[in-house]
Amino acid sequence: MTSFQVKDGDGNIRTVEIPPLTGDSVPPSEAQAVVLRSCVYAEDTPHTTGEQGLLMLAVRSDTDAPTANNGDYTVLKLDEVGRLKVASQPAGYPLITGDISSLGGVLAAKVDRTSNVMIHMVASVLVGHAAVFEGSLNSTDGTDGAWFTVQAVRSNANTVETATGTLTATPTYGWELSVNGLAWVRVRATAHTSGVATYLIQRATYATEPIPAAQASATQPVTGATAEDSANTQSPVIVGGIVRTALGPATLVAGDGARATMTSGAALVVQAGAVPEARWQATGDMSTTADLVIAAATASYRNYVTDFSYQNTGATATFVVIKDASAVVWKGFAPANMPVPAVISLCSPLRAAAVNTAFNAACLTAGAAVSFNACGYKAL
Structure with missing residues (x-):
């Protein structure tokens, strides 16, 4: 005899004894109970080869209409080709x-x-x-x-x-x-x-x-690439820059981020003096008695001299100097009776040693008659 415990309809536990499965000696209900018992396993029971189990069935449901009330037991649902239906919608949350x-x-x-x-x-x-x-x-x-x-x-x-x-x-x-x-x-x-x-x-x-x-928006245009030497039908991506008609901020220091500077004609500034409004030019006659200002001082900025020309039409030769404030930073010889001006183009511009100082010009010998032209720019 085989005995095992089962729970009846009232929830009570009782012991059932089953005779061996030989011939027709076991009633069908008891035989079924034995089979069911062989398919029930305790939690964490190891698997054994040859064990039997129950076939799980599901219902084909071509529509997604509810088949049970909230809180009721219900069955798994399959689609028309036998695949298990799963949730295709996100969870719902109360407001x-x-x-x-x-x-x-x-x-x-x-x-x-x-x-x-x-x-x-x-x-x-x-x-x-x-x-x-x-x-x-x-x-x-x-x-x-x-x-x-x-x-x-x-x-x-x-x-x-x-x-x-x-x-x-x-x-x-x-x-x-x-x-x-x-x-x-x-x-x-x-x-x-x-x-x-x-x-x-x-x-x-x-x-x-x-x-x-x-996300990209109308104020953040993204355009496709165009091959070189091909007709462009795309809207161009604007390269960052700012049009300046005056000198930029004087507070920038090494390591700061800065915007590219453009002229009002949309030309990219490639040197500090390329801002037209920052350039200066001067002309005059030198003397030995007083320095002649060729570039006035500007608060927070330095003066730069890029080009200088002079001509001595007097009978006395002399030297011509350019001064940063009172310090001589350039010197050239002006022979007597020069037939044409001497033109000096400074590949490396003269740069004032400090901000807010002027460049001056003078000749060193009395009796010379020297005129000059100069140009440059203001920058940091």
Whole structure:
């Protein structure tokens, strides 16, 4: 005899003894019980070759209409070719609604199984209300744990924000947050004078960019490439630059980022003096009694001399000098009665040693008659 325990319809445990399966000595019901017993295994039971099991059946269902009420047992469903139907829709989440009517008020949402959150604030009368968006990795109830600021993007523009700004009524937009990896998110009032701010938080599950505002828009054109020497039908990508009609900022230092400088004629500036408005030119007659200013001082900027010409039409030879303030930085000989000017092009421009100093010119011998022309620019 074989005995085993079974549970009857009333939930009571009873012992059933089954004789050996020989011939027709075992009633069909008892024989079936033996077979069923051989298919029932305790948890963590090792597999043995030759063991039998029950065939699991499912129902073909060409439509997705419900076949059971909420909370009822139901069957697995197959499609028309026998494949198991699985959920093709993200999970549904109830809308979270809460009021904030004081400074520090909070509305939180558990998001450990969601990917995105949409937040909207609704109010009829509101004064001095502002809130910040925060997330937590270790909160258990939306209040405890460590919290940090997270980014949200407005629903009506590619504007990324970490706070609502001051609100006086219902905004015409909501905020979307990517909450992948977060346990909780919340809205926390950082300012509030009066009124009630009602916040709505809707959770969702779907794939998205970490920050949806990182998408290309009409203000961020992306065009295709065009092969060299081929007709171009694409809109060009504008290379960054700024048109300057005056000298650039004097606060830039080594290692700073800076924009390329363009002239008002859309020409790229390739040296500091190429900004037309920064160039200077001068002409005059030198003397031995006083220095002649050829480039006036400019606050925060240095003078540079790129070209210089002179001609001595007097009967006395002399030397011609260019001074940085009072220090001689260039010297040339001017013979008597020069038939043509001497033209000097400085490949490496003369650079003033300090900002806000002038370049001056003079001849060193009385009786000489020296005229000059000079040009240069102002830069750092």
